[in-house]
Amino acid sequence: MDRLVGTVSRGIRAPIIREGDDIVEIVVKCVLDAVKQENFQLNDKDVIGITEAVVARAQGNYATVDQIAADIKAKFADKTIGLIFPILSRNRFSICLKGIARGAKKIVLMLSYPSDEVGNHLIDIDSLDEKGINPWSDVLTEDKYRDLFGYVRHPFTGIDYIEYYKNVIQAEGCEVEIILANDCRTILNYTKHILCCDIHSRARTKRLLRNAGAETVYGLDDILSTSVDGSGYNETYGLLGSNKATEDTVKLFPRDCQPVVDKINKRIKELTGKNVEVMIYGDGAFKDPMGKIWELADPVVSPAYTAGLEGRPKEIKLKYIADNYFPHLKGKELEDAISEYIKNKSDDLLGKEISQGTTPRRLTDLIGSLCDLTSGSGDKGTPIILIQGYFDNYTD
Numbered sequence: 024m025d026r027l028v029g030t031v032s033r034g035i036r037a038p039i040i041r042e043g044d045d046i047v048e049i050v051v052k053c054v055l056d057a058v059k060q061e062n063f064q065l066n067d068k069d070v071i072g073i074t075e076a077v078v079a080r081a082q083g084n085y086a087t088v089d090q091i092a093a094d095i096k097a098k099f100a101d102k103t104i105g106l107i108f109p110i111l112s113r114n115r116f117s118i119c120l121k122g123i124a125r126g127a128k129k130i131v132l133m134l135s136y137p138s139d140e141v142g143n144h145l146i147d148i149d150s151l152d153e154k155g156i157n158p159w160s161d162v163l164t165e166d167k168y169r170d171l172f173g174y175v176r177h178p179f180t181g182i183d184y185i186e187y188y189k190n191v192i193q194a195e196g197c198e199v200e201i202i203l204a205n206d207c208r209t210i211l212n213y214t215k216h217i218l219c220c221d222i223h224s225r226a227r228t229k230r231l232l233r234n235a236g237a238e239t240v241y242g243l244d245d246i247l248s249t250s251v252d253g254s255g256y257n258e259t260y261g262l263l264g265s266n267k268a269t270e271d272t273v274k275l276f277p278r279d280c281q282p283v284v285d286k287i288n289k290r291i292k293e294l295t296g297k298n299v300e301v302m303i304y305g306d307g308a309f310k311d312p313m314g315k316i317w318e319l320a321d322p323v324v325s326p327a328y329t330a331g332l333e334g335r336p337k338e339i340k341l342k343y344i345a346d347n348y349f350p351h352l353k354g355k356e357l358e359d360a361i362s363e364y365i366k367n368k369s370d371d372l373l374g375k376e377i378s379q380g381t382t383p384r385r386l387t388d389l390i391g392s393l394c395d396l397t398s399g400s401g402d403k404g405t406p407i408i409l410i411q412g413y414f415d416n417y418t419d
Contacts, residue, residue: 030412032397033057034405042083046073047286053407055294065297068331071287072394072408075305075326076266079277084255086247088271091122091262094251098241099127099218105210107133108228109220111143111177111184115320116220117191118267119243123218124195131213132188136163136203140221142316145184145203146172163203165189179314208235215239218246222263222322244322247275263322264305277303280327288329302328304408307392308384324391332386
């Protein structure tokens with residue numbers, strides 16, 4: 024063990040990306056300029072991460088409220104829409120909701136409780152116990168909810184989302200009824216025409232609704248899955264992964280991402296001889312312990328990545344090896360013994376005692392989360408992340 028630094032994650036500053044910019048050349052230039060300015064080396068197996076936002080911006084992958092409304096009208100006509108399980112987010116959902124309401128005459132908005140899919144709470148779970156409410160079976164009307172819990176504001180945003188979403192819908196001249204329930208099939212008591220707004224559970228929700236007799240079932244992934252009146256689109260995710268751009272537009276999740284990462288990999292190889300891995304990342308997959316919010320509001324952490332990021336880590340637990348295999352050693356003897364053990368470790372560690380307590384999640388989810396935490400979501404100005412040493416171990 025001669026090297027004293029392991030994994031390093033660097034935020035790389037970039038210019039403000041505009042529609043039509045060559046995202047490949049910008050990323051390559053920014054990384055190589057940072058390498059030169061900061062006087063460090065680029066290595067094989069370094070990872071370059073690019074936030075999905077700048078890729079979508081370069082693509083011009085945007086849509087307006089009117090374009091969302093046009094797709095809703097085409098799919099639902101004048102039918103009452105059961106809008107179920109949206110997450111509670113001004114950034115993620117308010118402009119989508121504005122477009123949906125503009126394209127509808129009446130919406131029955133069904134919210135999950137005590138929290139949305141990613142952990143934003145409408146009600147503290149202990150309050151449910153105090154009031155004797157069973158979230159798995161009880162259906163609450165808006166009036167019943169107010170009688171029981173009053174006006175509850177989100178601890179991070181200060182927003183009462185029931186009031187906020189109701190106002191967004193009504194501002195578009197659309198009638199709205201609000202209920203709280205956790206069985207998606209509850210909505211069929213109000214309408215047979217459903218727009219599912221959940222993210223990671225959407226396939227199951229659609230299946231349950233169709234099997235229960237729903238006549239029209241779409242998800243947010245079906246809205247703007249093709250261009251409408253010249254809009255941007257995403258053929259796989261539709262409106263999922265979109266963010267508020269202005270008061271009348273959303274930025275969609277980027278499309279055609281695999282060519283972007285492959286071209287960056289190729290260009291870096293041409294210029295430096297190094298074979299780096301490249302990924303586009305969105306939200307990380309981690310949970311806030313205080314607010315109980317699970318960060319992942321995008322449909323995936325990474326919509327595209329190079330082949331070397333496929334799979335899961337294959338790591339052993341150092342302290343387990345030290346305590347159970349070499350308790351009689353210390354100092355240089357212990358270092359040498361552990362290093363030799365690592366060099367000869369099996370590729371198949373699934374279920375083995377020596378790997379317990381490691382994090383064998385997908386590499387793209389782990390590294391994408393590291394990228395997201397490094398870049399942040401505010402004004403750091405670092406939409407490109409360079410991670411070095413991630414694939415190193417104790418012997419390197």
